[in-house]
Amino acid sequence: MTAPAFSIPARLQDTVRCWASDRGQAWLEALPGLAAEYLARWELTLERVCEPGGQISLVLLVRRADGSPAALKLGYPDPEGEQEHRALAHWDGHGAVRMYACAPEDRAMLLERAQGEVSLRSLPENKAMLEALGTLRRLWVAPPEAHPFTSVADYVGGLRAELTRRRSLPAAAELTPLVDEALDLSATLLQDTAAREENLLLHGDYHHGNVLAAERSPWLAIDPKPLVGERAYDLAWLAQDRLETLAGSPGPEAAARRRVQRLAADAAVDPERLRGWTLFRVVEAGLWSLDVGDTRHASLFLEFAAML
Structure with a gap:
């Protein structure tokens, strides 16, 4: 089988090598052959590679046998994306891109094509x-x-265990109070969650960049990392969007608090639960970024956490 030229x-490449080292390099080297296999299996014609594409997935813009447009997604086999195909199948195009075919063993999916260059950003x-919340509700x-x-x-x-480990990183020496607050808040939220009955399918990685313009619907979500639980947890990742813009605005602390309050009111969730989950998620993301050497994003996440 001839590998396609792309x-x-x-x-x-940079993300997978940074996150996954030797295993990631082996996956990158196998990608052309894997793409050729699924282009042939699903009778697809390659148009072009989606640039810049995903951080841990290759997206090829293709045509199906009937000439209709689609997208072939080949994802890196990380645990968070293991159930992406099941979430997309359950939504069946309701608020998210529709899935036409999948091969979970290879993290291969044939998806409805959205406008990758036009996101909510x-x-x-x-x-x-406003548009993000409307799509998320679906x-x-x-x-x-x-x-x-x-x-x-x-x-x-699992995140709490990793956050506890990263708490002792030399780069996190001055962050102990913030990390401890995130750990305490998440413990309280989990205890409260046990008594709650909200048990919904969540996107898990919902932000403006994961909502694309489409023909069938104005906006459709992509790239879920699905979980089941309460809406405030899902909404928390949306609350931290556009951190660079927020950090550069006048009065960023007040703006951050207003954003959380407004999202909570619009989604009808408890504002304190949303604040707590937002703080936990950005502190966890900040220390993860420190751990992998991404100091720019670590600084943004942790600055936002301090504002809350």
């Missing part, structure tokens, strides 16, 4: 937040019976 986007912030549905999705409680339990 270049793997630089962002994908192209809109002014207030308009983008994704918050009951999961199927006997579903395979990880609960927020179990997933956060």
